[in-house]
Structures are given as C-alpha cells and as structure tokens.
Amino acid sequence: MALIELYTARLCPFALRVRLALAEKNVQASEVEIDPQNKPAWFLEMSPLGKVPLLRHGANLVWESAVICEYLDEAFSGIRLLPQDRYERARARVWVKFADDRLYARTEALLHSSDRKLHAAIVAELAESLRLLERQALAGALRDGPYWLGAELSVADLAFYPWFEQVCVLEQYFGLQMPPECHRLTAWRQAVAAREAVQAIGKPPEFYLDAYRRLLAA
Numbered sequence: 001m002a003l004i005e006l007y008t009a010r011l012c013p014f015a016l017r018v019r020l021a022l023a024e025k026n027v028q029a030s031e032v033e034i035d036p037q038n039k040p041a042w043f044l045e046m047s048p049l050g051k052v053p054l055l056r057h058g059a060n061l062v063w064e065s066a067v068i069c070e071y072l073d074e075a076f077s078g079i080r081l082l083p084q085d086r087y088e089r090a091r092a093r094v095w096v097k098f099a100d101d102r103l104y105a106r107t108e109a110l111l112h113s114s115d116r117k118l119h120a121a122i123v124a125e126l127a128e129s130l131r132l133l134e135r136q137a138l139a140g141a142l143r144d145g146p147y148w149l150g151a152e153l154s155v156a157d158l159a160f161y162p163w164f165e166q167v168c169v170l171e172q173y174f175g176l177q178m179p180p181e182c183h184r185l186t187a188w189r190q191a192v193a194a195r196e197a198v199q200a201i202g203k204p205p206e207f208y209l210d211a212y213r214r215l216l217a218a
Contacts, residue, residue, distance in 0.1 A: 012053065096159040103163045134184060173213075
C-alpha cells in the first residue's frame with residue numbers, strides 16, 4: 001500500500017474531520033504534527049495553501065478537509081461516507097458547506113477578534129444556526145436514524161462533529177449557550193460521540209479548555 005501521511009494540528013477541527021474519516025474507513029496513516037504558529041519551511045513548500053490538514057497518499061497530495069474526506073471515501077473500501085444516491089450526496093455536501101460557512105467560519109472570526117460587540121453578534125449568529133439545525137432535524141433530517149442523513153454515518157456528520165466537540169470553548173470563554181429546544185441535535189451529537197472511531201480519537205472538554213485558556217491568554 002502507498003504511504004499515507006496526514007499533516008495535522010492538535011486543535012484544528014478540520015484535521016479532526018479527516019482523522020475521523022480515516023478511523024471510520026479503518027485506514028492507517030502516519031500523522032505529522034504541524035505548529036500553526038511556526039510552520040516549517042518544508043511544509044510551506046509542500047502545501048499549496050500552507051494549511052492543515054494535508055494528506056499525502058503515495059505521490060498524491062490532497063488538501064481541504066471536505067475534499068480529503070471524499071478522496072478517502074473513493075480511494076478505500078469499507079464504510080461509505082458519501083451516499084450512493086445522487087440526491088443524498090447533494091444533501092451531504094450542502095450540510096458540509098453549512099458547517100463550514102455558518103459554524104467554522106464564524107467561530108474563526110470570533111476567536112480572532114478582541115471586539116466584544118462582535119463577539120456578542122457572532123455568538124447570537126451561532127445560536128441561531130443551532131436553532132436552524134434543530135428545525136431541520138425536526139423537519140426530518142434525522143427521521144430515518146440517529147445520523148444527519150438517517151441510518152448511516154456520512155461526511156455531513158464528520159463535518160459537524162468536530163465543532164461540537166470543541167463547543168465547550170465557546171460556552172466557557174464566550175458565553176454561547178446551546179438553545180434549550182435543541183433536543184434532537186443533542187441526541188445526534190451523543191450518537192456520533194458514541195461511535196468507536198470517535199471514542200478512540202476524540203478529546204474531552206478539559207483538553208480544549210486548557211489549550212484555549214493558554215492561547216487566549218497569550
């Protein structure tokens with residue numbers, strides 16, 4: 001088998017997304033930790049965007065976490081992370097984009113700003129995005145099973161889950177509160193968290209709270 005290397009960073013939710021895909025596909029990859037604040041020159045030469053995650057599979061380099069997950073799904077056998085049905089594949093990709101645009105992008109803006117008014121506005125936006133997800137769940141997104149598209153795990157679940165694993169940081173340091181009506185969203189999170197792959201590589205809230213306490217104080 002061709003060498004598989006994942007260039008990652010311990011707090012990067014996008015890297016966790018790929019690590020979860022590898023674990024679910026039962027694909028072994030060696031991991032190379034990259035310090036986001038001090039990226040080595042050799043990595044910057046290798047990575048077109050200078051970002052993690054970056055996957056090297058033999059001579060192939062693949063970047064962008066959503067693309068890497070689809071690549072892994074096509075390149076290796078085992079659990080299918082993209083549905084066979086074209087409409088369901090489209091739905092999965094729509095929710096990956098929602099996660100990237102509405103959860104991760106706004107969270108990044110929150111973490112990189114010292115403007116308290118902006119913090120409050122972004123926290124309100126995130127809470128509304130969670131309510132929208134709950135409304136979608138009630139409308140049928142979770143009607144056929146515990147996962148976002150139904151009975152089977154998909155790239156949509158892998159896209160959302162790392163944000164929820166780290167949401168404790170937003171709750172602790174920025175005052176985000178899970179809307180009380182988000183019962184189905186909470187049940188979905190618990191179902192994904194209980195999976196063997198997630199149990200094997202996931203981190204507890206204390207890991208993230210301690211790491212971000214030091215980062216935010218710097």
